[in-house]
Each structure stands twice: as C-alpha cells, then as structure tokens.
Amino acid sequence: MRTGPHEFLAAAAARVGAAPAGTPRRPRVGVDLGTASCVLVVLDDDEPVWVESAGSGALHDGVVVDFAKAVATVRALRDSAQDALGLELASAATAYPPCIPVADARACTYVCETAGFERVELVDEVSAAQRTLEVADGVVVDVGGGSTGVGVFRGGELVRLDDRPGGGHHLDLVLAGALDVDLAEAERFKRERPADALPIVTPNLHRIGESIRSMTRGVDADLPLYLAGGALMIPRAGDVLARYLHRTVITHPHALLITPLGIARSCPEGATP
Incomplete structure (x- = not known):
C-alpha cells in the first residue's frame, strides 16, 4: 500500500x-496535452496500470494550434491503451493551463471527445498536480513547455491561481542559441548533459523564478x-530557484x-469491463 506521492510516482514510472x-x-484515464508531448495515463482506481506518451507539437503555450494533429495523437494513444488493456476507455479527464480563455480550455475537451472519449472531465493543470502531490499548505508550481502555473493551497484548498508565459520550450531556445543547434538537439543536450546545460539556462531559470x-x-x-x-527535470534546478x-x-x-x-485522479471511474 502506497503512503505518499513518491511511491505513487515510482509506481507510474515503472509502467512507462x-x-x-x-x-x-475501475479505469480512470488522464490525458495531458502538453506542448512537446501528450501523455496518457490509466489508473485502476488509484493504481497506475498504463503510461504512454507521444510527441505532439499540436499545442503552443497550452493552446491547441493544430486540432487535427492533437486529435490524431490522442486517438492513437487511446487505441494503443485499449488494445493493451483489452477494454474500451469511455471516460477521461484532461487539463488546461490556468488563466487561458475559456474557449481555449474547452478546446482541450473537444480534442478528447473527437478522439473517441464519450465523457471528459476538465481540470486546471495546477489543481491536477496538487492531486498527485497531496499538498495541504504550500505553493504548487507547474512548469510546462510554454508557461508556468502557480497555485497557493491552504488546508488543501486552492486560494490563488495564476499563470505566466515561460517554460521548458524557452530553456530549449536559450540552449539552441548558445550551442548553435536545433531545438531537438538542444532538448537532447539538456536531458543527456544536465550539468553542462544548467549554467547556460540559469538566467532563464531566474526569469521563471521572477514570474513565480x-x-x-x-x-x-515560509510556505514551501x-x-x-x-521542464525543470534538470538536477539542481530546484536549488537555483530556492536560492x-x-x-x-x-x-x-x-x-x-x-x-x-493528477489528471487521471480527476477522472470519474470508467465502465467495468
């Protein structure tokens, strides 16, 4: 029996x-329509059973800019999960960055519906992250590809929510310029040589820190x-922000x-096979 978010995350990572x-x-499905990639998670009640991702590029700063491509990506991930699990996935939850226009948030729902989900729950990304981290009193900072969302929680309740441009894509732009490489190579450099990447992107981490x-x-x-x-899966990036x-x-x-x-945890239970 898991006792906290670390074990929950480890169980999900083992399914990748x-x-x-x-x-x-009791399947519960989460669809994370990210800027760089789309992630689909299936829980059995609260136990991770399937995790898969695919490159997307259909969103920019949390806004769907290529509807057809986004639908095709989600449909392919749904089909793959259904084939592997041997059941139909009728319900899902998806998320949107805080503070984007209502029409743009609803577009995330329409993507999932067009991809085949009959019922779609919509939640903001920061609240979804809190459902995984189970923060009672603190500040949840969700650094995505295009923007940084911040939620302040007191007693487990969201009391403030905001979002500003700036995220992992901007770190890649800085690396690409400094190294004179394309964005794909910059992303690889960031993941494969994080110690070398950190000094280059530190000024941009400070910009993200200023937004926070x-x-x-x-x-x-004193709230942590x-x-x-x-976007900030670089060793010691958290230390840079802390200082x-x-x-x-x-x-x-x-x-x-x-x-x-956290998105999957926001999903109502699907039909029993």
Whole structure:
C-alpha cells in the first residue's frame, strides 16, 4: 500500500514502456496535452496500470494550434491503451493551463471527445498536480513547455491561481542559441548533459523564478514551493530557484508524471469491463 506521492510516482514510472499491470476493473484515464508531448495515463482506481506518451507539437503555450494533429495523437494513444488493456476507455479527464480563455480550455475537451472519449472531465493543470502531490499548505508550481502555473493551497484548498508565459520550450531556445543547434538537439543536450546545460539556462531559470515571485507576492515566505512538470527535470534546478527566491523548494523524481497522474485522479471511474 502506497503512503505518499513518491511511491505513487515510482509506481507510474515503472509502467512507462512496460506491459500493462493487468486489466483495470475501475479505469480512470488522464490525458495531458502538453506542448512537446501528450501523455496518457490509466489508473485502476488509484493504481497506475498504463503510461504512454507521444510527441505532439499540436499545442503552443497550452493552446491547441493544430486540432487535427492533437486529435490524431490522442486517438492513437487511446487505441494503443485499449488494445493493451483489452477494454474500451469511455471516460477521461484532461487539463488546461490556468488563466487561458475559456474557449481555449474547452478546446482541450473537444480534442478528447473527437478522439473517441464519450465523457471528459476538465481540470486546471495546477489543481491536477496538487492531486498527485497531496499538498495541504504550500505553493504548487507547474512548469510546462510554454508557461508556468502557480497555485497557493491552504488546508488543501486552492486560494490563488495564476499563470505566466515561460517554460521548458524557452530553456530549449536559450540552449539552441548558445550551442548553435536545433531545438531537438538542444532538448537532447539538456536531458543527456544536465550539468553542462544548467549554467547556460540559469538566467532563464531566474526569469521563471521572477514570474513565480510575482505570482506569489503577499504569500507567506515560509510556505514551501512544490515543483511539478518535466521542464525543470534538470538536477539542481530546484536549488537555483530556492536560492533565487529564498524559499524552500521541494522536488520529486519523475516530475513529468505529476500532472498526468493528477489528471487521471480527476477522472470519474470508467465502465467495468
């Protein structure tokens, strides 16, 4: 029996690229429509049984810019999960960055519906991350590909929510320019040589930190920051932000899975096969 988010994330990470952990009796599906990739998670009640991702590029700063491509990506991930699990996945949850226009948030729902899901729950990305991290009192910071979302939680309740441009894509742009390579090579460099990448992207980490400072103005300085999202999966990036903001910053392994898992936890139970 898991006791916290670390074990939950470890269980999900073990499913990446692996065969499904049985056929779920109470499937709950999360679809994370990211800027760089789309992640589909299937839980059996609260146990990860399937995790798969695919490159997308159909979104920009959380807004669907290529509807057909987004639908095709989600449909392919849904078909793959259904084939592996041996059941139809009728319900799903998906998420949107905080503070985008309502029409853009609904577009995320329409993508999933067009891809074959009959019922789609919609949640903001920061609240989804909190459902994985189970933060009672603290600041959840979800650094995505195109933007950084911040939610302040008190007693487990969301009391402030904001979002600003700037995320992993901007770190890749800085690396690409500094190394004179394309974005794909910059992303590989960031993941394969993080110690060399960190000094190059530190000024941009400070810019993200300044956005966080602006979005948390007036919030008690003793509230810790909890980092989510794959954009800052660079060793010691949390330390850079902690020094810059003079706050406690808590990081987690497998941070890329925090939001997708929380999205799946937002999904109503699917039909029993």
